Amino acid sequence: MADILLKVSGLHKSFGALLATNNFSLTLTRGHIHALIGPNGAGKTTVVNQLSGDMPVDSGTIQFHGRDITRLKSYQRARLGIARSFQITHIFENLTVAENMGLAICTGLGHNFRFWRNWQNAAAIKNELPLALERVDLLHRAELSARHLSHGEKRQLEVGMALIGKPELLILDEPMAGLGPGGTVELAKLIKKQKGQVTILLVEHDMDVVFSLADRVTVLVYGENVATGTPDEIRHNSVVRKAYLGEGE
Amino acid sequence: MTRKQITIGCGAIILILLPPAALLSGNPYLISLTSRIIIYALAAASLDLLLGYGAMISLGHAAFVGVGAYTIAILHFHSAGAEPLFSWPFLFAGSNNALLTLPLATLSASFAALIIGGLSLRTTGMHFIMITLAFAQMLYYFFISLEKYGGDDGLSLATRNSLVGLNLGNSSHFYYLCLAALFVFLILAHRLVNSRFGLVVRGAGNNDRRIKGLGIHSYRYKLVTFVIAGGSAGLAGALLANQTEFVSPGLMHWTLSGELMVMVLLGGLGTLFGPVLGATVFLALETTLAMYTEHWMIYMGPFLVLTVIFAKRGLFGFLAGDKGKNG
Numbered sequence: 001m002a003d004i005l006l007k008v009s010g011l012h013k014s015f016g017a018l019l020a021t022n023n024f025s026l027t028l029t030r031g032h033i034h035a036l037i038g039p040n041g042a043g044k045t046t047v048v049n050q051l052s053g054d055m056p057v058d059s060g061t062i063q064f065h066g067r068d069i070t071r072l073k074s075y076q077r078a079r080l081g082i083a084r085s086f087q088i089t090h091i092f093e094n095l096t097v098a099e100n101m102g103l104a105i106c107t108g109l110g111h112n113f114r115f116w117r118n119w120q121n122a123a124a125i126k127n128e129l130p131l132a133l134e135r136v137d138l139l140h141r142a143e144l145s146a147r148h149l150s151h152g153e154k155r156q157l158e159v160g161m162a163l164i165g166k167p168e169l170l171i172l173d174e175p176m177a178g179l180g181p182g183g184t185v186e187l188a189k190l191i192k193k194q195k196g197q198v199t200i201l202l203v204e205h206d207m208d209v210v211f212s213l214a215d216r217v218t219v220l221v222y223g224e225n226v227a228t229g230t231p232d233e234i235r236h237n238s239v240v241r242k243a244y245l246g247e248g249e
Numbered sequence: 250m251t252r253k254q255i256t257i258g259c260g261a262i263i264l265i266l267l268p269p270a271a272l273l274s275g276n277p278y279l280i281s282l283t284s285r286i287i288i289y290a291l292a293a294a295s296l297d298l299l300l301g302y303g304a305m306i307s308l309g310h311a312a313f314v315g316v317g318a319y320t321i322a323i324l325h326f327h328s329a330g331a332e333p334l335f336s337w338p339f340l341f342a343g344s345n346n347a348l349l350t351l352p353l354a355t356l357s358a359s360f361a362a363l364i365i366g367g368l369s370l371r372t373t374g375m376h377f378i379m380i381t382l383a384f385a386q387m388l389y390y391f392f393i394s395l396e397k398y399g400g401d402d403g404l405s406l407a408t409r410n411s412l413v414g415l416n417l418g419n420s421s422h423f424y425y426l427c428l429a430a431l432f433v434f435l436i437l438a439h440r441l442v443n444s445r446f447g448l449v450v451r452g453a454g455n456n457d458r459r460i461k462g463l464g465i466h467s468y469r470y471k472l473v474t475f476v477i478a479g480g481s482a483g484l485a486g487a488l489l490a491n492q493t494e495f496v497s498p499g500l501m502h503w504t505l506s507g508e509l510m511v512m513v514l515l516g517g518l519g520t521l522f523g524p525v526l527g528a529t530v531f532l533a534l535e536t537t538l539a540m541y542t543e544h545w546m547i548y549m550g551p552f553l554v555l556t557v558i559f560a561k562r563g564l565f566g567f568l569a570g571d572k573g574k575n576g
Binding site (some may be wrong): 075079091093094102106109113116118221 | 439443448455
């Protein structure tokens with residue numbers, strides 16, 4: 001298939017005696033939202049860290065666009081178009097929302113040794129900033145200090161910053177963690193809005209979100225891919241029900 | 250007009266009109282006191298670039314003031330004496346011309362900042378505080394050991410520097426030179442912190458790991474900021490040497506670094522204009538309280554503590570409102 005963006009095969013990772021990732025394989029189709037679910041300690045974040053390059057793999061291969069990126073460092077993968085967000089919110093609390101987003105845009109401009117002109121007047125900022133803020137529904141919050149945002153809005157901002165530079169693959173590591181119901185709905189809407197423009201690997205706990213957003217779902221148990229399919233298939237998969245959804249025998 | 254603009258405008262007008270007002274009202278000593286305030290304000294505002302924007306807690310800022318001041322004194326020493334400063338690759342007898350000495354003082358302080366910053370910025374947090382302090386104390390003892398330039402006793406200047414068109418011996422003329430230096434610095438620094446460069450520095454000050462995660466090598470940006478702040482402190486030192494016509498290693502002592510830090514905190518961290526206010530209040534209080542008691546710090550201490558606790562962005566934030574930040 002020509003539309004395969006990311007192909008992971010036979011991934012292994014162990015920490016001492018603990019096999020955190022066990023023969024894990026995954027295929028991401030371009031434009032899809034692909035969810036990665038699994039019980040606590042299943043090794044979801046370990047997989048994500050290996051995909052983003054934040055953690056070296058023991059064995060196995062990762063192909064992006066058919067190119068082997070297994071040995072590339074995280075910043076090299078970022079340049080190829082893989083962006084990620086973290087489980088813990090990672091923004092500049094003391095800067096305004098616009099400045100946060102502006103910094104993300106500045107990153108793509110080469111060096112920033114520009115001392116005189118106000119950063120908001122730089123051509124790239126003028127072009128991109130309003131759109132970037134609009135994309136994550138934060139335009140009305142632009143001048144607010146980021147620390148005054150609600151937890152959900154901070155996540156929106158973080159996703160927005162990850163979307164700068166038009167990544168092809170966006171890895172979201174538990175974006176809903178710690179959000180109230182309102183925040184979850186908002187963020188889910190936002191993720192849905194990106195559908196088709198960017199391929200998303202969504203690591204998530206919240207089942208309702210996963211089943212409403214994802215095109216494909218992969219279930220991870222003890223570092224192993226036990227099932228992959230459409231949300232419907234997963235819901236009715238007996239192995240999954242037993243291992244994960246807590247169906248009693 | 251915002252409250253902040255009104256505050257800054259009023260401050261500028263007061264500073265510009267002060268010399269004639271002081272002369273008319275028969276208080277000429279106010280001119281030299283305010284010159285001193287302006288010079289300290291320049292040093293404190295340059296420190297604010299480090300503290301308030303880059304979160305680089307430097308406890309060695311006085312070192313650059315000292316380097317600037319000694320540059321003036323040494324150039325003067327050689328221009329007045331028989332012995333040239335150096336005779337190779339060309340003969341240089343020292344200078345007393347402000348057009349040459351002030352830029353040279355700024356340059357040598359920048360160079361010192363490049364070396365000290367280049368090494369110190371490889372550390373963060375408490376280590377950074379301690380290493381900047383250590384470098385400043387090293388320079389302090391170095392200049393004590395320089396017997397040729399007065400050692401412990403310091404070095405006196407016979408006259409102030411000369412500058413075409415102005416008579417720096419005249420307190421009003423000198424006052425306006427200092428004020429011009431402060432204004433130019435504030436304008437440049439204001440542009441700087443709001444530029445793309447400034448945005449990166451503020452980001453690094455706020456969350457250095459995140460800025461690195463974005464792929465920005467923050468070290469270089471911080472180093473350039475450190476050099477700019479050091480050079481500006483050197484200019485302040487050069488003006489200070491001219492004002493007092495005397496330099497001593499005491500200018501590099503950590504207590505002066507501490508005083509500058511107090512001025513920044515008092516006036517408002519990360520406000521640029523705040524340190525000007527901080528320097529004014531600090532020196533005015535020092536001068537008045539010292540008339541009554543030798544132990545004026547007993548009153549200054551609690552005042553500082555109360556300001557830091559109750560005025561969120563220092564005295565400047567108190568006057569200018571919440572929008573006080575970013576110059």
